Amino acid sequence: MKKQLILSLALLSAGAVWAQTLRLQPDNIDKIIENLTLEEKARLLVGRENSESDKGVPGAAGVTQDVERLGIPAVVLTDGPAGVRIAPTRPGDSHTYYATGFPVGTVLACTWSPELVENVGRAIGEEVLEYGCDVLLAPGMNIHRTPLCGRNFEYYSEDPVVAGTIAAAYVNGVQENGVGTSIKHFAVNSQETNRIEVDEVVSPRAIREIYLKPFEIAVENSNPWTVMSSYNRLNGTWTQSSPELLKTILRDEWGYDGLVMTDWTNERRPSWERVAAGNAILTPGHDWQETDIIENVKSGRLSMDDVDEQVRILLEMIVKTPRFKKYQFSNTPDLDGHAKLTRRAATEGMVLLENRDNTLPLKSTGKVALFGKTSYDFIAGGTGSGDVNKPYVVDLMTGLTNAGFTIDRRLKEYYQAQKNLVDKTNAISGERNRLNEPKLSKRNIERLAQENDIAIVTIGRQAGEGGDRQIEGDFNLTSDEREMLENINDAFHALGKKVVVIMNMGNVMETASWKGLPDAILLAWQPGQEGGNSVADILTGKESPSGKLTMTFPVAASDIPAVNDFPTGSGSRHGDHRRNVDYTLHNEDIYVGYRYFNTFGKPVSYPFGYGLSYTDFEYSKPVVKATADGFTAQIAVKNTGDIEGKEAVQLYVSAPGKDMEKPALELKAFNKTRSLKPGESQTLTFHVKAKDLASFNAAESQWQTEAGKYEVKFGASSSDIRATASYNQKKVLTAKVNDVLKLKRSLTPVSQHTSK
Ligand code: BGC
Numbered sequence: 001m002k003k004q005l006i007l008s009l010a011l012l013s014a015g016a017v018w019a020q021t022l023r024l025q026p027d028n029i030d031k032i033i034e035n036l037t038l039e040e041k042a043r044l045l046v047g048r049e050n051s052e053s054d055k056g057v058p059g060a061a062g063v064t065q066d067v068e069r070l071g072i073p074a075v076v077l078t079d080g081p082a083g084v085r086i087a088p089t090r091p092g093d094s095h096t097y098y099a100t101g102f103p104v105g106t107v108l109a110c111t112w113s114p115e116l117v118e119n120v121g122r123a124i125g126e127e128v129l130e131y132g133c134d135v136l137l138a139p140g141m142n143i144h145r146t147p148l149c150g151r152n153f154e155y156y157s158e159d160p161v162v163a164g165t166i167a168a169a170y171v172n173g174v175q176e177n178g179v180g181t182s183i184k185h186f187a188v189n190s191q192e193t194n195r196i197e198v199d200e201v202v203s204p205r206a207i208r209e210i211y212l213k214p215f216e217i218a219v220e221n222s223n224p225w226t227v228m229s230s231y232n233r234l235n236g237t238w239t240q241s242s243p244e245l246l247k248t249i250l251r252d253e254w255g256y257d258g259l260v261m262t263d264w265t266n267e268r269r270p271s272w273e274r275v276a277a278g279n280a281i282l283t284p285g286h287d288w289q290e291t292d293i294i295e296n297v298k299s300g301r302l303s304m305d306d307v308d309e310q311v312r313i314l315l316e317m318i319v320k321t322p323r324f325k326k327y328q329f330s331n332t333p334d335l336d337g338h339a340k341l342t343r344r345a346a347t348e349g350m351v352l353l354e355n356r357d358n359t360l361p362l363k364s365t366g367k368v369a370l371f372g373k374t375s376y377d378f379i380a381g382g383t384g385s386g387d388v389n390k391p392y393v394v395d396l397m398t399g400l401t402n403a404g405f406t407i408d409r410r411l412k413e414y415y416q417a418q419k420n421l422v423d424k425t426n427a428i429s430g431e432r433n434r435l436n437e438p439k440l441s442k443r444n445i446e447r448l449a450q451e452n453d454i455a456i457v458t459i460g461r462q463a464g465e466g467g468d469r470q471i472e473g474d475f476n477l478t479s480d481e482r483e484m485l486e487n488i489n490d491a492f493h494a495l496g497k498k499v500v501v502i503m504n505m506g507n508v509m510e511t512a513s514w515k516g517l518p519d520a521i522l523l524a525w526q527p528g529q530e531g532g533n534s535v536a537d538i539l540t541g542k543e544s545p546s547g548k549l550t551m552t553f554p555v556a557a558s559d560i561p562a563v564n565d566f567p568t569g570s571g572s573r574h575g576d577h578r579r580n581v582d583y584t585l586h587n588e589d590i591y592v593g594y595r596y597f598n599t600f601g602k603p604v605s606y607p608f609g610y611g612l613s614y615t616d617f618e619y620s621k622p623v624v625k626a627t628a629d630g631f632t633a634q635i636a637v638k639n640t641g642d643i644e645g646k647e648a649v650q651l652y653v654s655a656p657g658k659d660m661e662k663p664a665l666e667l668k669a670f671n672k673t674r675s676l677k678p679g680e681s682q683t684l685t686f687h688v689k690a691k692d693l694a695s696f697n698a699a700e701s702q703w704q705t706e707a708g709k710y711e712v713k714f715g716a717s718s719s720d721i722r723a724t725a726s727y728n729q730k731k732v733l734t735a736k737v738n739d740v741l742k743l744k745r746s747l748t749p750v751s752q753h754t755s756k
Helices: 002-021 029-035 038-045 105-110 114-130 160-175 204-222 243-253 272-277 287-298 304-318 335-349 396-402 409-425 442-451 471-475 479-494 531-539 594-599
Strands: 076-079 135-137 180-186 199-201 226-229 259-262 351-355 367-371 454-460 498-504 520-523 583-585 604-606 617-619 623-627 630-639 648-654 666-672 681-689 695-697 702-705 708-717 720-729 733-736
Touching (some): 029 304, 038 287, 105 114, 105 160, 105 335, 114 135, 114 160, 114 335, 160 180, 160 204, 180 243, 204 243, 204 695, 243 272, 259 304, 272 287, 335 531, 367 442, 396 454, 396 531, 442 479, 454 479, 498 531, 617 708, 623 720, 630 708, 630 720, 648 681
Parallel strands (some): 076 135, 135 180, 180 226, 199 583, 226 259, 367 454, 454 498
Antiparallel strands (some): 351 520, 617 630, 623 630, 630 681, 648 708
16 A cells, blocks of 8 residues: 555656656657647637737737746747838837838839849848747738739739749748748738728639739748738638638648738637637737637537647747747847848839930939939838838938939928928828928929939839728829929920939839820839938949839729729728628639730730830740640840840740630749840740649639640730740640639629620
8 A cells, every 4th residue: 555655656756747847849749739738728829919928029010828837938920021020129228129121022023033032031031030039920922903902012913923933032031040931911812991801702713823823832932931811801701710721722732731820810709710720820819819719629619629730730830930949149130231132132123114315324423403202201111010110211312412413402401391391290100291292383493403414203102001092192193293293394304404203112103194204214112221222223323223013004093903893991890791891802803913904905004024124135036845744945135235234034825725714924934134244145944834824714623724835925024025935735734622712792704894
């Protein structure tokens, strides 16, 4: 009896010691799950606002919760995508925590250079690591369905191949630092108005080909640590509560084995449903969500297997984090090095839209009449969670001054006084009113034309999370701006002097009605903290522009294929029946962007893929060779001008189109030359798989590559095809997938009411 007692005491104490020493390790996750109580599991699956935790990094978006007794640390989730979004200062601390403000997503995509984007990602990842964070909530990679979405600046393109390829490069760069990313917002988060409630009604074909394709490409080519499920509904179901999306497609079909977290959804109930659907972190996280999980496990509605599956996924991620590895972060990332990188990266994504009589590069520095208040208050990035607390923004005035130009002093003082006035009187959510341009009389402008060598005019637009853009006063030029531009044009042209417009915005605007006025237009986008220097580098010819549009500039807003199916008013909470409020019909179907304009022969202001250079390029005769799983194409590009420059070449395919309706052409690959000296050439190679020529046949629920002759087109843009070859696909290829995400409302596809 005594012996037995001693033995069981010994066993008990061994157990206690063992339990005490049980700590999370990469190889004991099963054991940890066995030891976690239900309450602890619920705690792990529910995040916390950074402000509610002492484990975070000030200003970060959120944290996970820890379980100290088992050595499970809290990990820090911080926003991007244009850099690390944390608080720049801390009470009682003289050290500053500014993060580099990199160019926004649109700029990165318009470089057409995955290599450059990977470098930017690597730099951002270093700041994530050195500022003590674990997962960057970026990249944003939703499709630019229309130019009216307020968050397009964070995203990449209207084309899935561009969006997916650029996102993969960004993820690879960031994750090289041993920190994670979150590709977002999965999926079809195409508008900001009523984003929490709206039901996006989309055909399974458009879902697969347009909206999921970029995520599929990113998962295949970069394996992001996490995916963020979006706010909206998709065909009647919240994406966050859709096992069809988060499990059947993401995991079963694409083989994704990382983690899914929800976007920052406060109110939505129930929570357990989102765990069952495949989210491992509910954000931002509340006590009641933990209770909800616990109660629903107890009542049997949520299975312990589902809970354990998500806890396992979370722990598998946690063991990879710097926080788990006890990385000693420095709080001193290489900000100087990154400032140089952002300056260069931004120039490569800027797009030269007009350049009559080779106005640019400017032949010499001289006296500049610098118009437009944005010239003195440059916009580095968009607003909302995608805004970075950067140490400074180089405005255009400063950039031009740094480059040796002399800015007209009186004009500068006039604008600076206006800017201060505007700042004081219009500080709604930190935003400045950019639309009302300070008035300048014709007489004043004429005087300025006499006293200066050139006019440079900046037109600015700001947009961001939580709101979409209006057509009047935002997408269109305002009457103030038009008047200013016309008067400047008249005055400077009368004296034979040039007018250059700089567009400082994150998104598309109407250009057709005024692009004929100035001599040159440079689309500088929202170029990050070094913006003014980057623009000056292009104006002076230090860099030759090589950015090209990853979206279409339509002639008018009324030409946008989805313009009638986009929210017009503010959203409602619980309604379900008002078109363009509670739900958005994707009647344009797969005809987003150039797929629409090229197929239906609609004129545009600037086509997808367009961008001028300071030099010219000649494309050779291409060679297309069949391979075991598709084809390889090669084309030589020669710099035939007299300035060094780079050229992005786009490979489009026109399908036989006999078995299925197809867009006139679709981008399948792209490549960019290195910087070519005059006379120099480079052969670019493209690989295209036959499976990537497929379209989605919804009736059969399968991807289908039709057999026959495909035209392979090498474009300087989608409307400037420089060379064509062909590829013969010998047999039909099909790949069955699950019949999910079905339509619950009917659509009237654009192809049925518009003649080709
Ligand atoms: C945004 C996300 C962001 C999150 C955390 C949400 O409102 O939609 O993109 O990552 O907030 O700040």
